[in-house]
Ligand SMILES: Nc1ncnc2c1ncn2[C@@H]1O[C@H](COP(=O)(O)OP(=O)(O)O)[C@@H](O)[C@H]1O
């Protein structure tokens with residue numbers, strides 16, 4: 001077991017004035033409310049998908065890192081899968097390229113793949129790792145290549161306009177298999193794995209995989225208790241922009257059919273539903289722009305975002 005006590009004083013300082021405006025009694029009640037959740041989730045794995053849109057401000061990055069460390073310190077095992085779509089877009093712009101997407105998937109030519117690897121496996125991941133470590137956690141960055149974690153195949157995306165045909169999205173991967181042994185070893189040793197969604201193919205090439213797909217599959221393979229997807233909307237919204245607090249497979253089919261769900265929400269919901277069907281106990285899409293949304297979702301009775309259920 002790791003001794004975290006040495007990190008405690010700096011941890012408390014960096015956590016900052018979380019609830020300074022609350023009365024002592026309310027503060028105590030909030031803390032007391034966490035106990036049954038800590039007991040329920042102690043020793044369990046929670047996969048957190050940290051979307052690129054939820055990491056655009058330092059304030060939010062700090063809140064995220066703080067919450068992940070707190071979860072680890074109370075005996076819950078967070079596994080972070082990160083995205084970085086907007087960060088890849090900015091990097092592509094700098095080299096004079098514009099990102100294009102089909103059904104929420106980035107069309108990835110060889111040059112784009114280089115940028116994807118460089119941004120996700122580099123800058124974005126290292127920022128998250130450093131921030132978690134700053135709060136006293138022990139984060140380790142991995143790509144799907146490390147320890148043979150994510151095997152990928154080239155994605156075959158059905159062409160809607162041409163039944164039976166497939167679109168060529170370049171180096172976009174779909175998951176062939178996951179070998180979670182490296183993640184389990186790190187988690188058992190009190191590390192916090194931070195995974196970027198890059199897989200490797202039989203052909204020895206790297207593939208760009210949508211981070212939502214990776215998060216869902218990892219949650220499934222690790223038999224996670226929970227999957228929390230942090231994004232930049234209050235959750236899944238209906239046609240009028242109202243939050244849908246709970247969704248089942250049938251309702252999701254309807255939302256797909258009438259076009260309520262589009263863009264990046266397509267892979268997110270599909271992956272969330274797959275995870276729910278495959279035994280992940282609770283699956284949530286939450287607003288990563290709300291500070292400490294992870295603590296709200298995991299350690300309080302407060303309902304946040306959209307919960308996805310298999311039925
Ligand atoms: N019905 C919907 N409800 C909420 N967001 C939706 C919906 N349909 C499409 N979206 C889009 O999906 C986006 C979230 O997906 P994405 O951009 O991939 O985020 P992330 O980087 O967090 O994975 C939202 O910002 C929104 O523009």
Ligand SMILES: CC(=O)N[C@@H](CCC(=O)OP(=O)(O)O)C(=O)O
Pocket residue numbers: 050051052053082083084085086088104105106116172173197208209210211212264
């Ligand atoms: C194939 C594909 O679309 N890959 C994504 C990987 C990053 C990602 O998923 O980032 P977010 O979670 O921030 O959207 C991309 O290139 O943008």
